[in-house]
Amino acid sequence: MTDIADFTARLTALTDGRASTPRVRDGVMTLALDVGGLGPDQRDAILAAIREGGLTVPGVTDVRIAQTSERRPLRIIAVASGKGGVGKSTLSANLAVALHRLGHKVGLVDADIYGPSQARLMGSEDQKPQAREKKLIPVTGTLGIPMLSMAHLVEPGKALAWRGPMVGNALSQLIDADWGETELLIVDMPPGTGDIQLTMVQKHKPAGAVIVSTPQDLALIDATRAVSLFGQVGVPMIGLVENMAGYACPHCGEISDPFGQGGAETAAGEMAMPFLGRVPLAIDIRRQSDAGDPPAAGEGIHADAFRAIAQKVADWLARPV
Numbered sequence: 001m002t003d004i005a006d007f008t009a010r011l012t013a014l015t016d017g018r019a020s021t022p023r024v025r026d027g028v029m030t031l032a033l034d035v036g037g038l039g040p041d042q043r044d045a046i047l048a049a050i051r052e053g054g055l056t057v058p059g060v061t062d063v064r065i066a067q068t069s070e071r072r073p074l075r076i077i078a079v080a081s082g083k084g085g086v087g088k089s090t091l092s093a094n095l096a097v098a099l100h101r102l103g104h105k106v107g108l109v110d111a112d113i114y115g116p117s118q119a120r121l122m123g124s125e126d127q128k129p130q131a132r133e134k135k136l137i138p139v140t141g142t143l144g145i146p147m148l149s150m151a152h153l154v155e156p157g158k159a160l161a162w163r164g165p166m167v168g169n170a171l172s173q174l175i176d177a178d179w180g181e182t183e184l185l186i187v188d189m190p191p192g193t194g195d196i197q198l199t200m201v202q203k204h205k206p207a208g209a210v211i212v213s214t215p216q217d218l219a220l221i222d223a224t225r226a227v228s229l230f231g232q233v234g235v236p237m238i239g240l241v242e243n244m245a246g247y248a249c250p251h252c253g254e255i256s257d258p259f260g261q262g263g264a265e266t267a268a269g270e271m272a273m274p275f276l277g278r279v280p281l282a283i284d285i286r287r288q289s290d291a292g293d294p295p296a297a298g299e300g301i302h303a304d305a306f307r308a309i310a311q312k313v314a315d316w317l318a319r320p321v
């Protein structure tokens with residue numbers, strides 16, 4: 001027996017990345033398979049293998065596969081916070097890496113015009129995107145994850161003078177780039193809840209949003225504002241992540257909680273949204289992030305924390321709708 005997350009991870013290998021993320025409803029698993037360029041024997045073998053594998057998922061009694069040779073639509077996950085500096089970029093990068101390791105075809109967009117940092121976090125600072133048929137081609141970050149950043153379009157510091165429509169156009173260039181096989185786009189949103197964010201969520205319609213907050217009350221109040229921004233335009237909430245939750249001592253690993261414990265989880269409950277997990281304040285996370293080596297790409301407690309959050313996001317994506 002395997003669960004849906006295991007099966008989703010195996011599906012990528014089984015289909016050479018041609019299948020969409022499966023969904024299960026009333027015991028029926030549905031997914032799309034890109035059969036473009038496959039011979040009949042090859043196609044039948046893949047279809048049979050998917051059916052056989054799908055039926056081993058608990059609760060699945062039927063597997064339906066839509067055969068297509070068209071591009072699958074991108075699903076966007078917006079990572080947002082009410083205020084800056086709470087670790088939104090750190091979480092976005094590590095979430096992308098952890099989802100990639102779980103078998104998802106992930107891309108990363110750094111929409112943070114005021115302080116783009118993903119190129120540094122993903123170790124792709126010296127790369128420049130090319131364009132093909134007026135579309136940008138993403139550069140390659142850590143683990144081969146395709147990515148684009150506002151820093152690729154705007155010189156640092158210059159964007160502050162930009163007005164809303166210019167920023168909106170720049171964001172669209174990143175999101176409507178040539179993402180190839182990518183199915184899932186993690187978008188590191190600018191902090192706050194201004195016009196740019198509203199345009200972004202209205203125009204690009206994220207499939208869901210992840211909100212990042214630190215444990216302090218003030219950050220949580222800001223997080224509530226971010227939640228209502230998404231609520232206004234009907235973007236579903238995937239859940240809340242508490243970052244810098246407790247301080248991990250670099251010597252003994254013991255976690256202390258200068259801001260108390262459980263505040264974000266309680267706040268998530270009050271906002272009726274799932275709590276996705278906590279990431280401790282740890283010097284290694286900052287050091288590795290600065291060095292372009294996301295902790296989620298390695299092993300250990302920090303990688304585990306990001307993996308657990310990514311797994312909850314993956315479960316949300318595969319939920320019956």
Ligand SMILES: Nc1ncnc2c1ncn2[C@@H]1O[C@H](COP(=O)(O)OP(=O)(O)OP(=O)(O)O)[C@@H](O)[C@H]1O
Binds near residue numbers: 085087115191
């Ligand atoms: N869990 C953590 N432990 C230690 N340092 C962290 C952690 N999370 C983030 N940081 C550090 O805190 C700083 C701010 O993080 P980050 O840039 O991810 O925040 P942000 O919310 O995206 O900020 P901004 O709004 O400025 O874009 C960075 O130096 C980062 O390395």
